[in-house]
Amino acid sequence: MNQEYDPLASVQAAGPPGTISLVYGLPDPATFPADDLRRAVDQVLRERPYLALQYGPEQGYGPLIDYLRAKLAREEGLVVERPYIMITGGSAQTLDHICSIFTRPGDLVLVEAPTYHESLMLLRDHGLRLLQVPMDEDGLLVEALAERLEKLAYRGERARMLYLIPNFQNPSGTTLALDRRREVLSLAERYDLLIVEDDVYRDLLYEGQVPPSFFALDSRRRVLRIGSFSKILAPGLRMGWLLAPAGMIERLIGSGYRCMGGGANPLVANMLAVYCQQGLLEPHIQHLRSVYSERRDAMLAALEAHMPSGVSWTRPKGGVFVWLTLPSPRRATEVVQQARQANLMVLGGDPFFAEVPTGQHLRLAFSYVTPPKIREGIEILGRILS
Amino acid sequence: MNQEYDPLASVQAAGPPGTISLVYGLPDPATFPADDLRRAVDQVLRERPYLALQYGPEQGYGPLIDYLRAKLAREEGLVVERPYIMITGGSAQTLDHICSIFTRPGDLVLVEAPTYHESLMLLRDHGLRLLQVPMDEDGLLVEALAERLEKLAYRGERARMLYLIPNFQNPSGTTLALDRRREVLSLAERYDLLIVEDDVYRDLLYEGQVPPSFFALDSRRRVLRIGSFSKILAPGLRMGWLLAPAGMIERLIGSGYRCMGGGANPLVANMLAVYCQQGLLEPHIQHLRSVYSERRDAMLAALEAHMPSGVSWTRPKGGVFVWLTLPSPRRATEVVQQARQANLMVLGGDPFFAEVPTGQHLRLAFSYVTPPKIREGIEILGRILS
Numbered sequence: 001m002n003q004e005y006d007p008l009a010s011v012q013a014a015g016p017p018g019t020i021s022l023v024y025g026l027p028d029p030a031t032f033p034a035d036d037l038r039r040a041v042d043q044v045l046r047e048r049p050y051l052a053l054q055y056g057p058e059q060g061y062g063p064l065i066d067y068l069r070a071k072l073a074r075e076e077g078l079v080v081e082r083p084y085i086m087i088t089g090g091s092a093q094t095l096d097h098i099c100s101i102f103t104r105p106g107d108l109v110l111v112e113a114p115t116y117h118e119s120l121m122l123l124r125d126h127g128l129r130l131l132q133v134p135m136d137e138d139g140l141l142v143e144a145l146a147e148r149l150e151k152l153a154y155r156g157e158r159a160r161m162l163y164l165i166p167n168f169q170n171p172s173g174t175t176l177a178l179d180r181r182r183e184v185l186s187l188a189e190r191y192d193l194l195i196v197e198d199d200v201y202r203d204l205l206y207e208g209q210v211p212p213s214f215f216a217l218d219s220r221r222r223v224l225r226i227g228s229f230s231k232i233l234a235p236g237l238r239m240g241w242l243l244a245p246a247g248m249i250e251r252l253i254g255s256g257y258r259c260m261g262g263g264a265n266p267l268v269a270n271m272l273a274v275y276c277q278q279g280l281l282e283p284h285i286q287h288l289r290s291v292y293s294e295r296r297d298a299m300l301a302a303l304e305a306h307m308p309s310g311v312s313w314t315r316p317k318g319g320v321f322v323w324l325t326l327p328s329p330r331r332a333t334e335v336v337q338q339a340r341q342a343n344l345m346v347l348g349g350d351p352f353f354a355e356v357p358t359g360q361h362l363r364l365a366f367s368y369v370t371p372p373k374i375r376e377g378i379e380i381l382g383r384i385l386s
Numbered sequence: 387m388n389q390e391y392d393p394l395a396s397v398q399a400a401g402p403p404g405t406i407s408l409v410y411g412l413p414d415p416a417t418f419p420a421d422d423l424r425r426a427v428d429q430v431l432r433e434r435p436y437l438a439l440q441y442g443p444e445q446g447y448g449p450l451i452d453y454l455r456a457k458l459a460r461e462e463g464l465v466v467e468r469p470y471i472m473i474t475g476g477s478a479q480t481l482d483h484i485c486s487i488f489t490r491p492g493d494l495v496l497v498e499a500p501t502y503h504e505s506l507m508l509l510r511d512h513g514l515r516l517l518q519v520p521m522d523e524d525g526l527l528v529e530a531l532a533e534r535l536e537k538l539a540y541r542g543e544r545a546r547m548l549y550l551i552p553n554f555q556n557p558s559g560t561t562l563a564l565d566r567r568r569e570v571l572s573l574a575e576r577y578d579l580l581i582v583e584d585d586v587y588r589d590l591l592y593e594g595q596v597p598p599s600f601f602a603l604d605s606r607r608r609v610l611r612i613g614s615f616s617k618i619l620a621p622g623l624r625m626g627w628l629l630a631p632a633g634m635i636e637r638l639i640g641s642g643y644r645c646m647g648g649g650a651n652p653l654v655a656n657m658l659a660v661y662c663q664q665g666l667l668e669p670h671i672q673h674l675r676s677v678y679s680e681r682r683d684a685m686l687a688a689l690e691a692h693m694p695s696g697v698s699w700t701r702p703k704g705g706v707f708v709w710l711t712l713p714s715p716r717r718a719t720e721v722v723q724q725a726r727q728a729n730l731m732v733l734g735g736d737p738f739f740a741e742v743p744t745g746q747h748l749r750l751a752f753s754y755v756t757p758p759k760i761r762e763g764i765e766i767l768g769r770i771l772s
Binding site: 235 | 424506509510513622642644650653
């Protein structure tokens with residue numbers, strides 16, 4: 001094996017040697033349950049290779065679908081009938097497929113400001129025009145959304161879709177308040193918007209409760225909810241799921257992409273079904289909550305201890321990101337440079353804005369780095385900002 | 387496990403009990419090297435779970451890329467430098483990604499008549515307008531292609547892309563002659579067309595030689611060549627590769643889809659790298675050639691023995707399909723019905739045409755069914771047509 005192919009090196013998740021990186025919100029590979037997954041795939045390839053190695057049903061492997069339905073019922077009280085769910089190749093594949101089938105280039109898409117920069121890239125690849133809506137510590141500002149929609153209507157335009165990350169958002173760490181979810185939904189009704197909720201962090205909850213999803217509030221008409229095994233198990237599996245109105249699931253399942261290629265990876269889906277049916281996912285998620293909440297606490301305590309006055313930051317109740325706001329006139333791009341010179345890697349916030357960025361933000365990820373390194377990194381950042 | 391989820395049942399590859407199906411060109415699951423793949427994934431999850439379960443590089447897992455480069459050099463004398471190849475999630479994912487990045491709805495795409503019906507679905511999902519070009523036993527008719535391109539130019543329109551399956555085509559079984567490949571390429575130059583060659587059957591060769599691919603004839607400018615492990619190993623792995631000009635590979639690797647989701651399934655890519663590096667793929671392909679060529683011979687001999695005069699069919703030198711032409715005024719839709727009543731499942735040819743179909747064709751697949759069943763099926767078809 002050639003060292004140059006190591007994706008840990010290629011994404012520099014840990015940063016170059018001698019540095020501390022708070023850039024990537026990757027799962028810590030030390031958490032991967034490799035042995036349990038190995039036993040699951042071993043069982044699958046011994047017992048049903050004819051199934052796991054063949055084309056699979058377009059909707060995805062049924063027992064995995066049913067495991068997810070039972071999980072949703074148990075944890076959220078959400079009854080998801082079979083026609084409302086499908087297995088996917090992860091959230092990027094799902095968002096890409098949604099854009100291919102339900103949008104056309106030139107369509108207007110509303111997004112949070114800030115939002116996940118690589119989702120913005122994907123939406124732009126589909127030729128979509130992006131409009132941003134500001135947020136505060138409780139998520140999207142409903143008045144601002146209403147105003148943008150009204151202005152569009154006034155100009156005779158309409159938006160096709162609202163893309164948001166309602167829980168422990170990437171990059172801001174904020175969670176959209178329940179009353180705002182209801183108001184957003186009512187605006188979506190009024191202006192006939194699709195809502196795509198990218199809900200991959202939901203299970204990484206460290207305190208309080210997660211509000212009901214948009215899909216839970218309206219499963220029949222206009223909400224597509226994206227789920228993924230990447231953050232709660234392992235990204236290398238490239239597997240997730242989609243909840244959506246039956247007609248939309250039917251359209252995605254009946255698309256050329258799915259008919260030509262079959263359902264999402266049958267081998268991985270079979271393996272995950274075995275792993276999940278053995279009851280192994282729930283304790284694993286508990287383990288992640290304990291590991292990551294300790295890291296979040298370490299980061300928040302270090303910020304408290306080392307940030308000079310004027311710097312503010314979010315206090316996420318879950319997920320893997322803290323969003324830091326610099327006092328004017330400090331510019332994020334300069335701070336990123338200064339940090340790099342001090343062997344600390346942090347990400348400037350500008351790419352997370354679909355329109356004009358503020359230039360005042362940093363995203364700090366706490367999932368990949370151990371608490372001592374987090375403390376050391378934040379201390380360096382504190383020195384730079386003081 | 388619930389029987390209803392069995393994809394063999396769901397796609398009815400073997401046909402309902404008591405029937406013979408010549409519908410699906412699926413690999414025979416009896417050929418799947420499950421034990422070898424099981425040992426490969428076991429090794430990966432023991433030795434490098436941190437790599438196989440994490441996000442991977444957008445281009446795909448390097449050692450698998452290098453294995454494929456060595457295979458192409460050895461078998462085709464084709465030198466493919468690193469920037470000209472990427473790992474993909476199979477041919478459907480690749481074609482979908484190509485359409486998202488390199489086409490826009492309304493673009494004109496030229497296709498063979500007939501061609502793979504599920505590729506037509508996928509192209510239509512992207513809002514592409516399809517124009518068909520007729521074929522004979524040596525593939526696409528170059529004069530007809532030239533004429534269509536000329537007419538488009540005369541109307542001030544241009545086609546964006548030519549999609550074709552040059553080897554052992556689905557559904558016709560034909561292989562595009564080398565001189566025609568050169569002529570098609572020269573037309574593509576003249577009219578500035580992208581050529582997408584879907585080359586997933588290349589290795590299933592039973593006699594003669596496969597002509598150089600379009601990519602081998604022009605790797606620097608306008609050819610994207612799709613490869614896949616589905617037909618030569620197992621569709622459930624959902625993995626393939628793409629050869630294309632470096633700038634196009636760069637654009638696909640740098641797309642939001644790849645940046646957000648990372649490279650094609652890292653777990654499967656690691657597993658395949660181990661399997662392939664052990665030298666197991668080449669003897670497996672030899673085994674498939676022997677199994678499927680026996681089935682092709684069985685089908686061709688049975689057709690010779692049982693078809694009445696007026697019926698004609700292709701004699702593929704590889705792949706998994708024979709294309710049968712009925713004498714006028716026999717209609718394929720009626721024959722399909724009559725066959726079903728006689729417990730034989732065959733596929734009518736109409737969906738394989740992007741524009742007006744002839745109504746006179748059947749596609750017969752020989753990969754999934756054993757020689758005795760092939761003989762029995764063709765005998766039934768012979769009775770219906772006599």
